[in-house]
Amino acid sequence: MSVQAASAAGAGPVIAQGVDDEPLAGNQRDPQGRIGLLIAILCAAYTVFHLVVMVLYPLETWTYRMIHLCGGLLIGFLTYSALSQTTEDPAPGAARHPVGLALTAVAVAGIGYGFLMIAIAWGGWWIAGAAQPPGFAFRTYGIPLAVGTVAAILAGWFFSPRSRRRIPLLDVALGFAALAVLGYILFVVAPLRMRAGTGMAQPGDLWAAVTGVLLILELARRLTGLALVVIVGVFIAYSFLGPWLPGFLNHRGYTPTRFFTYIFTDQGVLGDPIAVSSTYIILFIAFAAFLQASKVGDYFVNFAFACAGQARGGPAKVAVFASGLMGMINGTSAGNVVSTGSLTIPLMKKVGYSPKTSAAIEATASSGGQILPPIMGAGAFIMAEVTGIPYTDIVIAAIIPALLYFVSVYFMVDLQALKLNMKGLPRSELPRFADLIKQVYLFLPIIILIYTLFAGYSVIRAGAMGMAAAAMVSWLTPHKMGPRQIFHALELGAKMSIQLVAVCAAAGVIVGVIALTGVGARFSSLLLTIADQNQYLAMFFAMCISIILGMGMPTTAAYAVAAAVVAPGLIQLGVPVLVAHFFVFYYAVMSAITPPVALAAYAGAGLSGSDPMKTSVEAFKLGLAAFIVPFMFFGAHELLMQGETIDIIHATASALLGMFLLSAGVIGYYFGHASGLVRIVLLAAALSMIAVGWISDAIGLTAAVGLFLWQRQMVTPNVLAKGRAD
Known part of the structure; x- marks a missing residue:
């Protein structure tokens, strides 16, 4: 509905339209006709398969995870090209x-032969009940399959067509390669459990694992870029170069057969990241799709504009709330910037924010969505899986840190609007709150989700009930979900989950390398050595490693890797498990706005037309609280809801005032423009309040009151000299 039409209907202007639409990535295909319908059916079937298995008919673990992984690879190669796409058809020839x-001929021949051998094995099982395939099938399938996969990947890099409408034969072949890997592993899954990673592993096991890793890395490259692939490549190389490395990096090295067959077990690719991806992540992505x-999503953003759009710097405050809420269920910071930032960034520029600041605010808010309970961009589910801590305990612990982060960002936005004397949008251009409040029932799916989680229902059942609630609530709106809309939601759920499937599988390779080589334990020893000198120095070192590991990686992979490398060392320092994992989780998330590789900030810069590096620096400043909060709850566990109620209230109140002083110092506005000296004192007072202690609080509060009197000119140099007011 247009703005004019909405106004004529008496509903007020509509600001947010199409926020829920998934924009096509640069290399994402959009096939039409029968091919498009076939892929849509495949995607919907993929989502339905997971829902049925999770809710009704559980499958054996390795079988379920392999179908999840290889189904994701198949859909991924059909929907994402090796190169960026254009709308035009390529020139003839x-x-x-x-x-x-x-290369195409080698790819088709090699993958075709490998797939045929696997098909012969399964055909013998289904038709004749032969438990053992013909000897030549598993003995000869592997090398042609791996060589064909390499040829298809190389051909895609250099010769892939650039039309969104076409699916080249190469990518179809890669999809069949994924099916061949699935078919082999499922056929030998029982003995493979016993022999993988040992001297008993068979050549067929090796070639299935090598092909699987190649497919995972290629899809991860298509979906997330080279950063994650390079990091995985470094870890793989480390597994073979260990005997020649110095110090704590040295290890005895591994043969390719032992390494790759170990990596493709539940200690690696099929381990915790894929376990979470195949259950909680896809469930809540499906919920978000509904x-x-x-x-x-349109309603959420319009509601935020109705509440805060007229306030000073209104669109920026809307971005903080709406992007945080959407980022919570989106799962990727950069993806949320693209979806909501296309609306909020132009409106922020309209009321006076610079392009750089507009993009930075959007990136900071979207990244914050990854730490916002109850979904936390799927991070809560991975943390629950890795630590064994109940999901509800993790959500409760996340409340105060997330509050501090968003309060800090809100203060910075508000103080900057004051400093620059900004206004909000005219009320005539905003949706009417009185009309939108009548549709407040649209929040019901999220309310039902939260209630069922804390009422003792399993996460899977709570997610399923949330999806059902979303479908039912839609019948009270113009966007009723009938069979076609439900089918679209199921299709969308699969397409939205593909990136996380590839990311979690790639992260699983890294986790497997860490488990196989024992480098995590050696890193823990290094942290203990540093801690002998200073524990906070060890924590600072852990922070830096978590950020570096997360640079250029989606949140899910960043946390999975940091949890495997850094968290065990912190736990050995005596840091409680929950605190240690929250510590690395925060920094893994904030790598998305940390220069020099800040994916969320770069995405925002692309929308606003600002300089990417300057935007990332600005986002770092706005999100500064997230770099301090982990040290706060490291020193005061009350901020994670640990301890007595009065102590939790005291720590929270002190930290909130500290966040305000920090924001004022960073922006340079504290009841008036703040000079350089005042800003330094404000930052010192903020750190004093952040320390969470009665004496430090008294120092910080005294400084805050003194600066307030100074800024209001109730105290001046003249008054101080005379010792009294005139």
């Missing part, structure tokens, strides 16, 4: 280079 044709299909 553009994909007919002799080298490209040769919300998107029913256009609830």
Whole structure:
């Protein structure tokens, strides 16, 4: 509905439209006709399969995770190209280079032969009940399959067509390679459990694992870029180069058969990240897809504009609330910047924010969504899986740190608007709150989700009930979810989950390397050595490693890797498990706005037209609280809801005042423009309040009151000299 039409209907202007629509990535295909319908059916079936298994008919663990992984690979290669796409068809003969044709021929022949051998094995089982395939099948399938996969990947890098409408033969072949890996591992899954990673592993096991790792890395490259692939490559190289490395990095090295077969077990690729991806992540992505299909996201953003759009710097405050809420269920900081930032960034620029600041605010808020309970961008579920701590305990512990972060960002936005004398949007251009409050029932799916989680229902059942609630609530809106809309939601759920499937599988490779080589234990020893000198120095070192490991990686992978490398060392220092994992989780998330590789800030800069590096520095400043909060709850566990109620209240109140003083010092506005000296004192007072202690609080509070009197000119140099007021 247009703004004018909405106004004519008496509902007030509509600001947010299409927030729920998933924008096409640069290399994402959009096939039409029968091919498009076939892929949509495949995606919907993928989502339904997971829902049925989780809710009704459980499957054996390795079988379920392999279907989840290889199904994701198949959909991923059909929907994402190796190169960026254009809407135009390629020029005739553009994909007919002799080298490209040769690589295509090798790819099709190799993958075709490997797939055929696996098909023969399964055909013998289904038709004749033969538990053992013909000897030549598993003995000869592997090398052609791996060589064909390499040829298809190389051909895709250099000769992939650039039309969104076409799916080249190369990517179809890669999909069949994923099915061949699935078919082999499922056929030998029982003996493979016993022999993987040992001297008994068979050559067929090796080639299935090598092909699987190649497919995972190629899909991760297509979906997230080279950063994650390079990091995984470094860890793989480390497994073979260990005997020649110095110090705590040295290890005895491994043969390819032992390494790759170990990596493709539940200690690696099929381990915790994929366990979470195949259950909680896809469940809540499907929940988010149902919300998107029913256009609830548009309502969230319009509601935020009705509440805060007229306030000074209104669009920036809307971005803080709306992007945080959408980022919580989105799962990726950069993805949320693209979806909501296309609306909020132009409006922020309209009321006076610079392009750089507009993009930075959006990036900071979207990244904060990853730490916002109850979903936390899927991070809460991974933490529960890795630590064994109940999900509800993690959500409760996350409340105060998330509050501190968003309060700090809000203060910075508000103080900057004051400093620059900004206004909000005119009320005539905003949705009417009185009209939107009548649709407040659209929050019901999230309320039901939270209630069922804390009422003792399993996470899976709570998510399923949330999806059902989203479909039912939509019938009270113009966007009723009938069979077609439900089908679209199921299709969307699969497409939204593919990135996280690839990311979790790639992170699983890193986790497997850490488990196999024992480098995590050696890193823990290094942290203990540093802690002998100073525990806070060890924590600072852990912070830096967590940020570096997370740079360029989606949140899920960043936390999974940091949890495997850094968290065990913190636990050995005596840090409680919950505190240690929250510590690395925060810094893994905030790597998205940390220069020089700040994915969320770069995404925002692309929308606003600002300089990416300057935008990332600005986002770092606005999100500074997230870099301090982990040290706060390291020193005061009350901020994670640990301890007596009065102590929790005291720690929270002190920290909130500290966040205000920190924001004022960073922005340079404290009841008036703040000079350089006042800003330094404000930052010192903020750190004093953040320390959480009665004496430090008294110092910080005294400084805050003194600066207030100074800024209001109730105390001046003249008064101080005379010792009295005139």
